[in-house]
Amino acid sequence: METNDRKEIVENIRYLLDVRDEPKLKNIIIDTHPADLADIIQDLDDDEKIFLFSLIKPEIASDVVLELDEVTRELIVTSVETERLSAIVDEMDSDDATDVVSELPEQRAKEVLALVDTQDRAEVQKLLLHDEESAGGIMALEIVTVYDDETVDDAIQQIREKADEIEDIYYIYAIDRGGRLVGIVSLQQIILSKAKTLIREIMDLDVISVTVEKDQEEVANLVRKYDLVAVPVVDAYNRLVGRITIDDIVDVLQEEATEDMQRMAGISEEEVLQETSTFRIARFRLPWLIIAFIGEIGGISVLNHFKASIQQIISISFFIPVIMAMAGNAGIQSSTIVVRSIALSEGGTSRIWERFFREIKVAFLNSFVLSSMIFIVVWVMFQQPDFGLAIAVAMMLVILIAATVGATAPFLLNKINIDPAIATGPFITTCNDVLGLFIYLISVTTYINWIK
């Protein structure tokens, strides 16, 4: 649905909501894709959202809920009566049902689960035990399995039985009589094989699977690397327990990219893009600003310490912004490239030092160019080539150190299991600022002492 169409539809729906024309609204709901319905709902006011959602049947509502942004979903889920919410959850795949239930307050979650189908409840309870960010946390239990000593006909029978429950079957998983994953068969192979063929004869033995504990980001990188549309999940004994489909992987990749960008900018990962409360947004962002603030107060002390130099040559203070900005930019360039390399696990295994030296060499080249430029600027503006030289040397040092910190910090953070994306954010930037100021002032003070 194009943006303009949506605007028109939203206006139309607003009118129909105003006049409470339920039949027409229900017709629109039936004709609209759940993902589009979710978009439309997000464009409405809170009470309109709740009313329109109340008109959607559980089997469609279950799809709509999953497409809503976090903030709208919270509003809707809170407003829906428990019985209806159970009916909606009942319609979902086990992984989605678990996501929705896990977001509920404990008491409400219990009440909702009490009303859903026994088997579904058991599945959700099982999935709730896994870490949210692990393979187990994002897998669904809906899978089609067949024993490797069964036939293609048996497999088709399995597909028939699961067809209502699972909409998107691409592969059938072959297990041995111990439940261990031994092979994988595509639907394409099923169609092209004779009914009596043994699964064992047509299955692909090179199955790429993940264990339940595997981190979702690693799972995503695996799926990306091997171009999979679904990946089976196994337990420690290689017993098949679920599968993760590509749509969930796409969400993980987007989530991780957003998270990295937010960390780069000093925004807590808790802040979601659709957050509407000013106070909550401010609260999520303030900690990083305060960290930077405290760091920069250190900068005031550094400057205060070198007060005598600044008093002697006032123009020393004029170069603070350009020195800080150059160091900041060069440092962020280095750290961003390193952070992204780590996130996409690019660049090989033993390449860390290579990457590191490359960054230093780049910083060396660019700092040389920039230092030459500042030398000329100072010469022209202040007619003092020797002062220009002092500033140029200081700038070169500061850029080199910022790039070194920028290239090193992500590796170190990664080593101690902290998200390396932090390295491009306010914390490291502030350290660079204060360190840079210190080096700059030491350099120019040395110059002052030397000309005396």
Added chain:
Amino acid sequence: METNDRKEIVENIRYLLDVRDEPKLKNIIIDTHPADLADIIQDLDDDEKIFLFSLIKPEIASDVVLELDEVTRELIVTSVETERLSAIVDEMDSDDATDVVSELPEQRAKEVLALVDTQDRAEVQKLLLHDEESAGGIMALEIVTVYDDETVDDAIQQIREKADEIEDIYYIYAIDRGGRLVGIVSLQQIILSKAKTLIREIMDLDVISVTVEKDQEEVANLVRKYDLVAVPVVDAYNRLVGRITIDDIVDVLQEEATEDMQRMAGISEEEVLQETSTFRIARFRLPWLIIAFIGEIGGISVLNHFKASIQQIISISFFIPVIMAMAGNAGIQSSTIVVRSIALSEGGTSRIWERFFREIKVAFLNSFVLSSMIFIVVWVMFQQPDFGLAIAVAMMLVILIAATVGATAPFLLNKINIDPAIATGPFITTCNDVLGLFIYLISVTTYINWIK
């Protein structure tokens, strides 16, 4: 393959390469997934890369080439003789073949194409006409189609015919006798339907398709929104021309996220993560540094202009870093959130103003907190509450303006079709720096004039 395993395999391969044990190397190649082979090759030295690749048969080499990073691929493709390269290209799907050929120098591309199979050549030549970043530029021509008045049996016949050529069939596209896309049938439905059933009776009429000109980022957002594994591509007359599979969409999403992060950090999008040439990296990054440099020279002039004020109260210069850093951080927080919202087309249609006001309100809250803090710091450090008040007011103004610029710039850039991610990069940051300095110095000068 885990990182540690890979290290071991790479060492083993290095040894085998040293002793030129081709049979053993060929055995390893056969036993290893092409994506893993690509990883291994990337870990080797240039001449080892070329030699190991030369041992891989075209049908596997075609998969390996596609998994290599850009830098290694260029090296390999350049080193391979034309005839072998043609054989490798011949094994690829039309979209991948087109990607590889489009990266070749014009003369070489002609030579390679001259040697590939006639039909493949025609396909590649057709695909080369599309914009690289459009749906036509990333689609493959390998699709299974069936007329809507044919039967399930006919569809299975089609699958059988295409099975060699297409490994990953998930959907069959139903067209009318004019070639227009009218429906879609999943393999699951094919399996569960009787042989004589008409396609028309089982096909899903709600097909989500894209036109050849559609921008790849929009295609990716569509696939993400509707949870598709493949999307059919049609021409202006709704005639089916190709399909885009999810693995290519995943690549687009990663590319766009990397690009956005690079723009945020002031790195040209031409710089790829695996780039090895120091000079090339430096050249890609220098332009942004120079833009920032020139901007900050403006900062020197601003400070020079207010020389008298600084001379009068030297400690004015001490607050330059903290003022700049706070404005910078608050501005980047705002612009990052807005940039990401635009990239993921979140936040609805008419929500731009809402988002804007929200950012201003957040900036207001946080600048108030930070200004109060700086007020206390100045009071304690310098025993001058009135000076503290002047600094606090200045900081508040500077943060508010930086957040306004940060929240506005992405929308404006998006409006004039420039990637909004630029807004978080050095250009806007530098503007904010200089503007912030100016406002700060105006504020404190007003204070000085007032106490006199």
